[in-house]
Amino acid sequence: MKLYNFFRSGTSHRLRIALNLKNLTYEQVAVDLRREEHLGEAFKAINPQQMVPALNVDGLILTQSPAIIEWLEERYPHPPLLPSSPLDRAHVRALAAIIGCDVHPINNRRILEMLRHDFAADETAVERWCQTWIGHGFDSFEAQLASPSLRSNFCFGDRPTLADVYLIPQIESARRFKVDMARWPRLLAIDAACSTLESFKHAVPSAQPDAS
Structure with missing residues (x-):
């Protein structure tokens, strides 16, 4: 590959x-x-x-x-990245979709470049844009994890799922745009748990050959 x-x-x-x-x-x-x-x-x-x-x-x-x-x-x-139960798979996919459908698309590079070049947004405005939509998405994500039955080191169950695959890069992006993560303790706990795993460590931007 x-x-x-x-x-x-x-x-x-x-x-x-x-x-x-x-x-x-x-x-x-x-x-x-x-x-x-x-x-x-x-x-x-x-x-x-x-x-x-x-x-x-x-x-x-x-x-x-x-x-x-x-x-x-x-x-x-x-x-597997998805649970065995159809209902559980739907839940995990919904968590992933919060990031993949609602947060990331309006904060990706081409949108931010348009804000800068076509709408004369300065970096403060761009950061505010990202902070706003990341914040709304993380509020929803954290709320979905509120049930005591879902408490674990990861988004669902005792191993990373599709939801963690989507969440962790968005947390990385949130920090780049100076989002204060303190208001989402569950997300911080999940990020800490994932950061101990080699699969996540080797994927971080700073560990890539083209990082600079």
Whole structure:
């Protein structure tokens, strides 16, 4: 497998975690978003949408991190990222969707670049934008974890699931945008538990070959 990604990309980060949790070996190819390499013809030939990550599997290019992670779960079901019960799987998918559908899309690089260049937002305004929507999402996420029956070191059960795969990169992003995490103690506890696992340690942006 060959993973086209950028060290600081949240979607790339989540896919690295999923690949690591599945104990899969992959080669990394850096696509530097700061230099807009994703907009060049070379990468457009790999992914016409010109977004990271993209995963080359035996010459077939997979795109969109949710679809790639679902494929990983189907192709490499052990260890699982989803619980066995259909209701529990729905709960975990809903947690992941808070991040993947409601938080990350309006805080990703292309949105922030549009705020800067088309709406003349300064960095204070950009940070406020990110803090607002990350905060709303984390409030909802924490509330979903309030049930005593769900208490564990992770988002659900005694091992990382799809929900943790989505949550941890968003926490990384939240810290980059100076979000005060103190109001979400459960999320902080989950982040601390995940940070002890090699799969998460090796996926962090600062540990990537293109980190700078």
